[in-house]
Amino acid sequence: MTETTVYLVRHGQIDANVERRWFGSTDSNLNAKGQQQADRLTSLFQKQYPAITASYSSPLKRTMSTAKGLTGEFFGPAKAHPGLREYAIGELEGIHFDALHAEHQFFDKIAADADYAPSGGESVNQVRDRMVDTLEELRLRHIGEEIAVISHGAAMAIALATLLKGSALPFNDYHMDNTGVSKLVLGKTPKLVFFNRVTHLEGL
Numbered sequence: 001m002t003e004t005t006v007y008l009v010r011h012g013q014i015d016a017n018v019e020r021r022w023f024g025s026t027d028s029n030l031n032a033k034g035q036q037q038a039d040r041l042t043s044l045f046q047k048q049y050p051a052i053t054a055s056y057s058s059p060l061k062r063t064m065s066t067a068k069g070l071t072g073e074f075f076g077p078a079k080a081h082p083g084l085r086e087y088a089i090g091e092l093e094g095i096h097f098d099a100l101h102a103e104h105q106f107f108d109k110i111a112a113d114a115d116y117a118p119s120g121g122e123s124v125n126q127v128r129d130r131m132v133d134t135l136e137e138l139r140l141r142h143i144g145e146e147i148a149v150i151s152h153g154a155a156m157a158i159a160l161a162t163l164l165k166g167s168a169l170p171f172n173d174y175h176m177d178n179t180g181v182s183k184l185v186l187g188k189t190p191k192l193v194f195f196n197r198v199t200h201l202e203g204l
Contacts, residue, residue: 011062022089024086033204044181053146058151089121139187
């Protein structure tokens, strides 16, 4: 057996998500709703995914906080992995999505050139390489097991687009909701079993 099952989880809500501002490397705690989402996620995993043997998280506060309850005493604390951090856009961090589009042409620039990186930030291809390399590292470490990976919207979307379509761009179709869960089986041919499940958030 050469396959590893990975449950990909996006962090809970932060204020920047509500305000539609890009927080890549910018650190931020979960807001009140994000903590509620994380609590619901914890219950889901304890009930439905008891076979998970390990978990890994981006080192940022929003992901580690989401992972804390999710993992905790259930199957051990999440291990911080820098390869799972969000797509950092340097001098453009914190800017509203509308301004990124209209004033900075950020989305046009990355669509035209996956090697483009804002000053102090990363390119799509750099995010692709570290995310895919990290997932392969974890696959090899946990062959035959089920693991949880807690990361970020853009970074996971880029990884999924690369693994499933062979191209990091465009990656919009793979953007997950806060605490959305996707099941990815990594082996000779990556398989997406389900994508962005949020049934645990009903009524929230």
